[in-house]
Amino acid sequence: MAGWGIALLIFALLMPTPGLAGETRVAVLPFLLRDTSMEHPSGRMDEAERARLAMITAELSSMLAARGMALVDLAGHRAEIDALQPPWICPPCGARLAGKSGADVAITGFVHKVSTLIQSVMIIVYDASNAEMLGNASVSIRGNTDEAWRRGVSFIAERQRWGPRVEAALQD
Secondary structure (H helix, E strand, O other), X not given: OHHHHHHHHHHXXXXXXXOOOOOOXXXXXXXXXXXXXXXXXXXXXXXXXXHHHHHHHHHHHHHHHHOXXXXXXXXXXXXXXXXXXXXXXXXXXXXXXXXXXXXXXEEEEEEEEOOOOXXXXXXXXXXXXXXXXXXXXXXXXXXXXXXXXXXXXXXXXXXXXXXXXXXXXXXX
């Protein structure tokens, strides 16, 4: 059920709503990779995956901006962001940083790579004032390609709906 919550938030963020656009400040933290595939025994991420993470972070940011959301620029906090624990270890860490940066809502996510064929994309939304998770959504994707990763983020952002907790946070 929590997956529907994040989906509804993304839907609300992406749908133009009178009086909402520009009022809620959104920080999109960089997506991360959780690789349990053992494809890279050294634990290193390859350059294509690193580029895909940047691509889907930018894709989600662009989708939100196109709908009139006020995006918080986190560029001045790059070192702090890079030092954060991955979202599956310290989920509220990025949300707290986003709150310090002036965001109302923090969005983060990761790709879980199970194998070169099987992966999933997860997006998590937090209230940046108190780091409380408002919702999350995930989708399984097939293929370790730019297109598959982009479609995973787009699917969550465009086709699913948010829950009432997220919608209420966006209207404050």
